[in-house]
Amino acid sequence: MAKKFWGGxxxxxxxxxxxxxxxxxxxxxxxxxxxxxxxxxxVEILKKAxxxxxxxxxxxxNGLIAIHKNVKDGTFRPDKNSEDIHTDIQNxxxxxxxxxxxxxxxxRSRNEQVAFSTKLYCIxxxxxxxxxIEVMDASFExxxxxxxxxxxxxxxxxxxxxxxxxxxxxxxxxRMLGRDSGRLENIAKSIELTMGAGALAGTPIAxxxxxxxxxxxxxxxxxxxxxxxxxxxxxxxxxxxxxLSRLAEDLIIWSTKEFDFIEIDEAFCTGSxxxxxxxxxxxxxxxxxxxxxxxxNLMSVLTIMKGLPLTYNRDMQLDKEPLFSSVEIVTxxxxxxAGIIKTLRFNKAKIEEHLEDEALYATDLVYYxxxxxxxxxxxxxxxxxxxxxxIDNSIEIKSMSDAELKKFSEKFxxxxxxxxxxxxxxxxxxxxxxx
Ligand code: ARG
Numbered sequence: 169m170a171k172k173f174w175g176g177x178x179x180x181x182x183x184x185x186x187x188x189x190x191x192x193x194x195x196x197x198x199x200x201x202x203x204x205x206x207x208x209x210x211v212e213i214l215k216k217a218x219x220x221x222x223x224x225x226x227x228x229x230n231g232l233i234a235i236h237k238n239v240k241d242g243t244f245r246p247d248k249n250s251e252d253i254h255t256d257i258q259n260x261x262x263x264x265x266x267x268x269x270x271x272x273x274x275x276r277s278r279n280e281q282v283a284f285s286t287k288l289y290c291i292x293x294x295x296x297x298x299x300x301i302e303v304m305d306a307s308f309e310x311x312x313x314x315x316x317x318x319x320x321x322x323x324x325x326x327x328x329x330x331x332x333x334x335x336x337x338x339x340x341x342x343r344m345l346g347r348d349s350g351r352l353e354n355i356a357k358s359i360e361l362t363m364g365a366g367a368l369a370g371t372p373i374a375x376x377x378x379x380x381x382x383x384x385x386x387x388x389x390x391x392x393x394x395x396x397x398x399x400x401x402x403x404x405x406x407x408x409x410x411x412l413s414r415l416a417e418d419l420i421i422w423s424t425k426e427f428d429f430i431e432i433d434e435a436f437c438t439g440s441x442x443x444x445x446x447x448x449x450x451x452x453x454x455x456x457x458x459x460x461x462x463x464x465n466l467m468s469v470l471t472i473m474k475g476l477p478l479t480y481n482r483d484m485q486l487d488k489e490p491l492f493s494s495v496e497i498v499t500x501x502x503x504x505x506a507g508i509i510k511t512l513r514f515n516k517a518k519i520e521e522h523l524e525d526e527a528l529y530a531t532d533l534v535y536y537x538x539x540x541x542x543x544x545x546x547x548x549x550x551x552x553x554x555x556x557x558x559i560d561n562s563i564e565i566k567s568m569s570d571a572e573l574k575k576f577s578e579k580f581x582x583x584x585x586x587x588x589x590x591x592x593x594x595x596x597x598x599x600x601x602x603x
Contacts, residue, residue, distance in 0.1 A: 170250040171259050173278060187251070192485050196253045197246035198492055202288035203257055203281060204236045209363065209381050210276060217377040219274050228272055231265040232257075252485075254278045254285075275371035279392040279480040280363065286491070287359050290401055293495045294356040297405075300502035301349045307510040308342045315514055319591040320429065321522050326421070328527050331591040334514070336601075341415050348408040355400045365391035368479040393479045395469060398487045402466040405494040409455075409462035412501050416452035419508070423449055428518045433511035436504065451504055458497050465490035523591045526565050530555055532588045532597065533565075540579040550577045565589075 208229060215225035235257060238244040250256035255278075262269035312335035322332035364371055364378045365388035378384035385391045422429040432449060440446035468490045472483050530551050537547035554576045558565055565573075566586050573580035587593060 170247050170255065171262075172251055173255050173258065173273070190251065190482070192252045192488065193246055193248060193250045193256060195492060196282075196485075196488050197244075197256070199253050199282075199285040199289055199488075200239045200244055200246070200257065201236070202285035202292070203253055204232050204239065205288060206281060206284045206363075207257065207261075207272060208232050208236075211272065212381050213363065213373065213377050214271070214274055216380060217373045219373075220271055224268050224271060227265045227268045228261070231261045231269070234264060235260050252278070252282075254281045275366060275373050277365075277367035277392070279367050280365040282485075283365075283392055284361070284363065286395075286488070287361050287397060290397055290491075291356050291359055291361070293499075294352045294401070297408075297495070297499055297502070298349045298352055300499060300506070301345050301408075304502050304506040304509070305342050305345060307506045308338045311509055311512060312338045318514060318516065318519070319523060319595055320519055321525065321528055328522070328525050330531055331523060331528050331594045333595055338509075341411065344411040345408070348404065348411060351404045351407065352401070355397065355404060358400075359397050360386075360391070362386070362391055364388065368392050389479050393476075395473055395484060395487050398491050399466065399469050399473070402462075402469055402490060402494050405498045406459075406462045406466045408498050409459045409494075409501070412498075412505055413456045413459035415505065416449075416455040419512075420449050420452050420456070428515055429522075430515065431513040432508060433513075436508045436511070451508065455501050455505065458501065462494050462497060465494045524589075526558070526589060527555065528591070529589045529594060532594050533585070535597070536585070536588060537577060537579055542577065542579060547577075 211220065211225050211228045211232070214220045215222065220228070235244065246253065246256050247259065250259060258269065258272065261272065315334050318334040319331045320334050320337060322329045322337070360383070362378075362383045362385040363381075364373065364375060364384045368389055370385070370388040375384035419430065419432065421427055423432050432447075432452075434447065436451050437447045438450040440448065469487045472486050476483055533551045533554070534544070534547045537550060538544050542550070554565060554573075557563075557576070558568075566589060568582070570580070570582040573582055573585065
């Protein structure tokens, strides 16, 4: 085991199983960037408060900057024998600057370090995920722009409902993702990035020395205790994952032979080892499947936190894997889905065939009668009977004569009715949408 942050009061060697069981370096090395950023601020505060000479501070800072550089250029190698990333960076700093490193931990605890670096990680990742959402949104807009006038059957209960514009369908998902982005932005804004909590009770350094560089803690017990910000992000990402999963499901259905609305680019599909004809939507299926993982990650941290007495407890170390997992899943999903959307092709002929289904215009026929003074409920019943009649007799409304139509309502005029079976007229007749 690498050098620990503690050990003075122990005479026995730690059981190796305990060391393995308690370590978090395997995953929390992902906090290296943020831990170092926090340490650099801490050095400034220690210097200002008189705990470090200018020379000591400069040495520590340079050492930290050198390690930071390694993190940024990908040459940082966490020592898997370290207990966690905070310990590992302290040890690496000691190797670089010698005894000066012993003072870095003055008035500081890992309890605060871990909360601070996790918060910084979250703020950074929220920015990155919001950027990916923007890319995705741009791909929706591009696809909508390419198919500006295209109409598709709209569905409720996965049954033909009414025709809609494809661009509206796409922008529905765009709006969901827009709210996801707003939700994440609000979370980032509400994260209390503070220092001065120490292990739980604050530090001997006056808050004015913190104020110069960072917000001093308003309540040190709260600062080291809560992971509500992690839960909020996991919640926001679970919602984003749910939106992406629904989009994936729509695309899976639309790409079936039965629907045949779309063609997913080959670069985003996979094949079968046995059936040579297959072009499978495995990426979309995984996006749908990962929603389960995202929900699980949220549940995991909610459950870890529910019974913890204030303040820090080691249980809280277990928030990292679910957090990293959800951030990584959603980031990858957004990238892939943006690629799929950008390269999606619509099968216009097939969609037009679907749009010929008279059922899609039944509601327009109701409005037609309503416009002629028939009460809505009555008009609804008339069209219901008319639809039933056409199904029972395997005929189309369009093919019925004026006299036949008048048996259902004397208001029907055949030459007026036949104009209504037009997707463009149908979608344009909906005036309520403020575009
Ligand atoms: N790796 C630990 C975590 O992520 C650091 C905090 C350990 N603190 C302690 N008092 N044992 O939570």
